[in-house]
Amino acid sequence: MERASQIKKLSDKGKIWDMVVVGGGATGLGVAVDAATRGMSVACLEKTDFAKCTSSRSTKLVHGGVRYLQKGDVMLVLEALRERGRMKANAPHLVKDQAFVISNYRYWDNFLYFCGLTFYDLLSFGFGYGRSKYISAKKVMKYIPTSVEKGLKGGVVYHDGQFDDSRMAINLAQTCVENGGTVVNEATVTGILHNEAGKVAGVKFVDNTTGEEYTVKARSVVNAAGCFVDDIMHMDSPEHRKMVTPSQGVHIVLDMKFLQSDYAIMVPKTSDGRVLFAVPWHDKVVVGTTDIVRPTPEEEPRPLKEEIDFILGTAGLYMNPAPTYKDILSVFAGQRPLAAPKKEGKNTKEISRSHK
Structure with a gap:
């Protein structure tokens, strides 16, 4: 899949493509694969590199939500579980089973989470990885030796999926090309073309490597530009109302000594009502994530001190020894596009994850 040959296909000024997809993340590449496998002529343009932003900065999980x-959104969970299946x-080479342990410090939580996760298993309808089960405090310590033992009342084991997000994106790009599609990175869309009737009729883009402009x-x-969706919309209609709110998620990477297990940790309720994961990943542990509204989307988002403090503080309630700043090997931050609320001031966990 040589870039030069892909660019050459786009230099044919007489050709009218069935579809141009703006954005080479998971969504854009997925749309391009869908179009190419249906026999359409499709070009996918990415301004930096494939999976550069949101699509390479996940918790590396394929979960059903x-x-x-917890919030009672059963239809969204059902949809996510189908997608996981x-x-x-x-992509069996990229998606695998990951077992999680929820450590409980109240007897009631053992019952509550076991019932909830059994329902989660039932919703999988044959797409599941394994059944949830209650385990004793002794077993929790065996599965996760670094658990905080004081006050431990038992736990629940459940199964979800783990995957390599950026490799999945690259495989989608390869699949698109194998099916006759065209994908080009380092191609910044600079304008939207319109026909005589004022309808959208294509795009202009610049090849970042040469500076040459193409139509x-x-x-x-x-428009699959993720957090930058509104930038593309404004090229079409300058008075366009904001559609997307960026929500920032941060993960920290720790040494395996903080987990010492193939099992992952799931904290079902943090101080801000979210969940937190500590997941084994390439002999390290990825811990996250946060969820903070940002005013504007950024290509290189920077983690805020309050986000790192939150992750360390929450992890310390479940890990012994508790991780500190000096234990952090690396940090990565990403921004996910959420449908912008009509009223300002909404908390990100209240913003809909459904389609709009």
Whole structure:
């Protein structure tokens, strides 16, 4: 999949493409694969590199949205579990089973989370990885030797999926090209073309490596720019109302000594009502994530001190020894696009994850 040959395909000024997709993250590449496998001529343009932003900065999990089950959003959980099953079937080289332990310090929580996760298993309808089960405090210590033992009343084991997010994106790009699609990175869309009737008819983009500008005519343009969706919308309509609110998620990476297990930790309720994961990843432990509204989207978001403090503080309630700043090996931050609320001031966990 040589970039030069992909760019050459886009230099044909007489060609009218069926679709141009703006954005080479998980969504844009997924749309491009869908179009290419249906026989459409499709070009996918990414301004930096594939999976550069949101799509490489996840918790590396394919989960059905356990936290949304707490909120009673069963349809969203059902949809996510179906997607998890399809990813497992379509990309078995990238998606695998990951067992989690929820450590409980109240007897009631053992019952509560076991019932909730059994319902989660039932919603999987054959797409599941394994059944949830109650385990004793002794077993919790065996599965996660670094658990805080004082006051431990038992735990629940459940299963979800783990995957390599950026490799999945690259595989989607390869699949698109194998099916006749065209994908180009380092291609910044600079304008939207319109026909005589004022309808969208393609895009202009600049090849960042040469500075050369190209015009690509198309019957349809899909805006899959993630957090930067509004930038593309404003090229089409300057008075366009804001559609997306960026929400920042931060993860810290720790040494394996803080987990010492193939099992992951799931904290079902943090001080801000979210969930926190500590997941084994390439002989290290990824711990996160946060959820903070940011005023504007950034290509290189920086973790805030309050986010790192929150992760360390919450992890310290469940890990012994408690991790400190000097134990952090690296930090990565990403921003996810959420549908902007009509009223300002909404907390990110109250903003809808559904389609709008």
